[in-house]
Amino acid sequence: MGQSIRDSIVNIKKELPSNVNLVAVSKFHPVEKIQEAYDAGHRIFGESRPQEFEAKVKELPSDIEWHFIGHLQRNKVKMVLPYAHLVESVDSVRILNRINSWAEDNDKIINVLLEVHVADEKTKFGFSRAEVMDIFDNHLDEYKNVNFCGLMAMATNTDDENHIREEFAAVRDFHKEISEKHPELCNFKELSIGMSGDYKIAIDYSSTLVRIGTKIFGVREY
Ligand SMILES: *Cc1c(COP(=O)(O)O)cnc(C)c1O
DSSP states (O other), X not given: OOOOHHHHHHHHHHHSOTTOEEEEEOTXXXXXXXHHHHHTTOOEEEEOOHHHHHHHHHHSOTTOEEEEOSOOOGGGHHHHTTTOSEEEEEOSHHHHHHHHXXXXXXXXXXXXXXXXXXXXXXXXXXXXXXXXXXXXXXXXXXXXXXXXXXXXXXXXXXXXXXXXXXXXXXXXXXXXHHXXXXXXXXXXXXXXXXXXXXXXXXXXXXXXXXXXXXXXXXXXXX
């Protein structure tokens, strides 16, 4: 028997250091469950599909801080960018360019994390480290309407804890390398690593945002 959404949130938050924020990943779960988490005092939620994201934003209280965490296609940005406090999953130059031009047209600054690919799985989206560094070394002035807030990454889905540690350490070190090389990125503070299965490990590697779905809302039915 599972614990309630409220209990799960309270218990997870007890485990998190004060500098680590919980993103409750509510994708595939109905608004009633999100409302339950909201009523327990939680305010930061993550969604991964544009249509579902937009529909939920419109149904739920306006003081929720919505994070977009899924793959975003260029023709879907208008469903996401007007409402997202943070787009955590910017995974290509093409979408980054589109976000910047949408933001320019709409007179906005969009907060983003660049998603870095470190896991073994070929299917996971994300930039290579070289691609990220190229953006910051050579193209930063092209993104006047983007606020680079940090990095997001997913570790390999494995029981091999040492392997997960290696991947998280690599992302943490890369985040540090960028911050040191580019002090002009004054908001580059966030490191979004850690999910239901590995967030306790991620805390050891300077995570500032853990994205937790299953452990709060239960198993998703796709
Ligand atoms: C679904 C998802 C999560 C949450 O995964 P859980 O294992 O259910 O905690 C975190 N991050 C991203 C990018 C996701 O798509």
